[in-house]
Amino acid sequence: MSHVMQIKTQVRDATAVRAGCVRLGLDEPVEGEVKLFSETVTGLGVRLKDWKYPVVFNTTTGETKFDNYQGHWGRQSRLDEFLQAYAVEKTKLEARRKGYSVAEHRLADGSIKVSLTVGGAS
Template structure:
């Protein structure tokens, strides 16, 4: 959810812009539950600070949008056999991965087995999670009546501009 603690900043010319840059590089911790993205947040055009955003995969529509944008097969709800265990959730088949990634929307957890990259490149998972984070932010912004503009940067990061407030 997009929210501001301490109230909304004062708009200039009736407009507030929130710029979120979702870096292409993510860190998946050993427990495979938490994904962090390094992001730069700016309000009104100047970068105010760098934050770490914890991303939990809980939004089915954002999963579907991410798979469409990446031209991956439509996710399916199923019990999936990973190498040594079975998981139930939304199965997302990444490019050239032996086993799908399984998203549990209740816990936000993402389970996968790529055998240290031998059964699937980590960058494919990182790309999906990055796209998921952007799609989830766009969906929430639009639900709140805000407009969004997206730009892919040279380093693979995605710059998401959210217009909060008045109409230009």
């Protein structure tokens, strides 16, 4: 039986953040105080491609902070790409933890289909 799910992403898992960075070829995230344009915030900072300032994730609250100056300092599509990578990596981590096998397929529209099967981690 197939189940289609849509997920609103809250970033709460540092391991999945790191895996998302590896997946996209980004630098290792930095934990601590991170300077945005007009404020300093605390969390896990990720430098997205072509962004002037990092995106900062508070893994305790799931809150995301960034300043891309309405797209002038970084395209929203880069953040969307990271959130997709994070969601896929988090899904894979949780599925494997429960003993499911995982397969992923990139679809023509750029989305990623993740299939889980009960029994046998892959």
